[in-house]
Amino acid sequence: MIRYLALIIALIALPFPAAAHKVIFAIFKSGDSIEGELGFSNGDMSAGTTIQVLDAQGVQIGEAVTDRDGFFIFTPTEPIPHVFKADMGAGHVAEATMPANEIAEILGVAAIEETLSQQAPAGTAETAAQVTVASLSNEERLAIAEAVRDEMRPLRRELAAYREKNDLQTVLGGIGYIFGLFGLYFYIAARRRMAGQ
Amino acid sequence: MHIVDGALSNSVVIAGTVLAVGGVAMGLKRLSLERIPATGILSASFFVASLIHVPIGPSSVHLILNGLAGLILGWAAFPALFVGLLLQTVFFGFGGLTVLGVNALNIAGPAVLTWLLFGKLVERSSPTTGAIWAGVGGAFAIAATTCLVAFSLMLTGDAFIPAAKLVFFAHIPVMVIEALLTGTAVYLVRKVRPDLFSAIKGAAH
Numbered sequence: 353m354i355r356y357l358a359l360i361i362a363l364i365a366l367p368f369p370a371a372a373h374k375v376i377f378a379i380f381k382s383g384d385s386i387e388g389e390l391g392f393s394n395g396d397m398s399a400g401t402t403i404q405v406l407d408a409q410g411v412q413i414g415e416a417v418t419d420r421d422g423f424f425i426f427t428p429t430e431p432i433p434h435v436f437k438a439d440m441g442a443g444h445v446a447e448a449t450m451p452a453n454e455i456a457e458i459l460g461v462a463a464i465e466e467t468l469s470q471q472a473p474a475g476t477a478e479t480a481a482q483v484t485v486a487s488l489s490n491e492e493r494l495a496i497a498e499a500v501r502d503e504m505r506p507l508r509r510e511l512a513a514y515r516e517k518n519d520l521q522t523v524l525g526g527i528g529y530i531f532g533l534f535g536l537y538f539y540i541a542a543r544r545r546m547a548g549q
Numbered sequence: 550m551h552i553v554d555g556a557l558s559n560s561v562v563i564a565g566t567v568l569a570v571g572g573v574a575m576g577l578k579r580l581s582l583e584r585i586p587a588t589g590i591l592s593a594s595f596f597v598a599s600l601i602h603v604p605i606g607p608s609s610v611h612l613i614l615n616g617l618a619g620l621i622l623g624w625a626a627f628p629a630l631f632v633g634l635l636l637q638t639v640f641f642g643f644g645g646l647t648v649l650g651v652n653a654l655n656i657a658g659p660a661v662l663t664w665l666l667f668g669k670l671v672e673r674s675s676p677t678t679g680a681i682w683a684g685v686g687g688a689f690a691i692a693a694t695t696c697l698v699a700f701s702l703m704l705t706g707d708a709f710i711p712a713a714k715l716v717f718f719a720h721i722p723v724m725v726i727e728a729l730l731t732g733t734a735v736y737l738v739r740k741v742r743p744d745l746f747s748a749i750k751g752a753a754h
Binding site: 529530541542 | 586
């Protein structure tokens with residue numbers, strides 16, 4: 353029995369990397385649009401996948417296509433909840449929802465940008481003078497927001513990858529659960545047999 | 550191999566769950582006291598085996614070991630693989646809770662089928678021939694699982710042939726590895742503990 357156990361232990365102790373075949377789908381606000389990322393938890397990103405954008409009732413309001421890195425951008429036009437659906441085939445589907453209030457915030461940013469672009473031709477000297485007085489212009493605020501987003505992107509990706517990491521503790525915990533469950537069943541079965549005798 | 554939540558229609562999920570519950574009940578009924586430790590160990594092996602990834606081209610696939618579980622456990626492979634799947638869902642988010650029944654059926658069904666088809670052959674023949682049959686069984690279990698996954702997807706609307714092809718060809722390397730692993734494992738078990746198969750089977754009846 354010991355040799356048999358050794359065989360099984362050798363089998364389960366084979367080196368196991370952390371990756372798993374799980375779909376990762378994340379959407380986040382990005383200035384005047386919604387940015388998203390689609391891929392597998394083993395690091396493969398999903399390129400060229402069509403993302404359906406639906407409203408709360410399931411009516412299609414648009415679509416987006418992922419680029420080489422699994423990134424996609426969608427610009428909302430109405431402050432309603434947006435449901436993003438991705439189907440990568442072979443049973444790999446994912447869904448994410450952005451609530452109406454976040455969409456409204458995005459539209460708010462878009463409105464600011466629009467007024468800025470309309471104002472732009474009119475007297476640049478005037479705006480430059482304002483900047484020195486006011487703490488931050490809307491234009492600068494948008495530029496800073498964009499810079500921060502760019503800096504945050506790798507961090508966010510790393511965080512997502514870290515969350516998907518299967519560490520040894522979890523694996524050992526799972527094995528412990530399995531042995532515990534079968535031990536419990538063994539106990540119940542043994543009691544039943546003892547009672548039967 | 551793990552179908553995720555939301556990929557299948559409700560009727561497929563319900564049918565799969567009902568069949569899986571039946572399989573687990575059948576397995577527990579056949580599970581005698583003597584087989585419980587072996588069932589637990591194979592359940593743990595399956596749980597960990599799915600974390601071993603074999604990189605293939607742009608994607609990667611993982612081992613399943615359902616053929617081995619089926620050959621050693623017979624019907625008891627159902628509860629063993631079900632428990633493994635449940636914990637994978639809870640701990641790692643593989644698959645999903647609603648599709649647990651379908652996944653259990655897709656993985657444990659071929660395990661039982663392998664046992665029905667090759668179990669007797671493995672038991673009766675010499676260790677070497679038995680190992681070859683076990684290897685064939687290991688590859689067969691994976692092939693059957695890919696077909697069942699494609700079938701589940703087809704019932705929900707995907708075209709069967711392209712889906713099946715995709716999953717099947719991606720898993721050819723896994724079939725080879727599983728065949729070798731199952732063959733070697735059965736050979737070793739027969740060599741170091743020849744009474745394991747007969748003892749387990751004997752206790753079952």
